Amino acid sequence: KQEVTQIPAALSVxxxxxxxxxxxxxxxxxxxxxxxxxxxGKGLTSxxxxxxSQREQTSGRLNASLDKSSGRSTLYIAASQPGDSATYLCAVxxxxxxxxxxxxxxxxxxxxxx
Amino acid sequence: GAGVSQTPSNxxxxxxxxxxxxxxxxxxxxxxxxYRQSLGQGPEFLIYFQGTGAADDSGLPNDRFFAVRPEGSxxxxxxxRTERGDSAVYLCASSWGLAGAADTQYFGPGTRLTVL
Numbered sequence: 463k464q465e466v467t468q469i470p471a472a473l474s475v476x477x478x479x480x481x482x483x484x485x486x487x488x489x490x491x492x493x494x495x496x497x498x499x500x501x502x503g504k505g506l507t508s509x510x511x512x513x514x515s516q517r518e519q520t521s522g523r524l525n526a527s528l529d530k531s532s533g534r535s536t537l538y539i540a541a542s543q544p545g546d547s548a549t550y551l552c553a554v555x556x557x558x559x560x561x562x563x564x565x566x567x568x569x570x571x572x573x574x575x576x
Numbered sequence: 577g578a579g580v581s582q583t584p585s586n587x588x589x590x591x592x593x594x595x596x597x598x599x600x601x602x603x604x605x606x607x608x609x610x611y612r613q614s615l616g617q618g619p620e621f622l623i624y625f626q627g628t629g630a631a632d633d634s635g636l637p638n639d640r641f642f643a644v645r646p647e648g649s650x651x652x653x654x655x656x657r658t659e660r661g662d663s664a665v666y667l668c669a670s671s672w673g674l675a676g677a678a679d680t681q682y683f684g685p686g687t688r689l690t691v692l
Contacts (some may be wrong), residue, residue: 506683551618566618
């Protein structure tokens with residue numbers, strides 16, 4: 463059974479700091495990996511999707527990397543802003559047998575302080 | 577609207593009652609997913625539809641849970657004889673359902689279910 467772990471569970475940083483969120487998964491037979499943002503009381507917003515054949519994806523101040531062999535992904539946020547405060551979730555899709563369902567980690571709750 | 581919508585946004589019910597949660601996917605999306613998110617946890621998969629049929633319902637916790645998508649668009653998640661442990665946010669997502677491609681799922685805002 464695929465297990466996804468995110469470290470740290472919570473993080474508080476001053477504005478402007480660069481930061482890295484970590485995601486690890488136990489089964490490397492994934493189809494793709496996706497990073498989401500969740501604001502309190504809101505649904506999930508997709509940030510970046512990395513296909514299993516890719517190593518990274520970039521969008522603005524966000525960069526996500528994927529190392530399938532080691533079962534790890536990182537989300538790098540440059541020059542953090544208070545508006546980045548949210549919970550960040552990573553999710554993987556199994557390559558076979560699991561349809562297209564996402565298996566999520568428990569998330570990293572990020573607070574960016576002024 | 578252009579996004580996935582879910583109704584109601586909040587539902588409070590008593591233990592033992594029946595509830596229905598509705599999801600309106602993005603127009604044209606053939607794939608629809610239901611997830612459940614308990615407090616402090618990531619979402620957990622419940623069921624996946626491709627068109628009108630449930631392609632994977634392996635995440636439904638027991639036979640009190642059932643979902644339908646009769647016309648391949650709107651879906652309803654039905655919970656019978658609700659229990660306090662069913663309290664969670666129920667999320668719906670839809671996607672184009674493209675095989676063999678990066679197929680982003682777009683999530684709705686969720687329905688917060690509270691069973692008293």
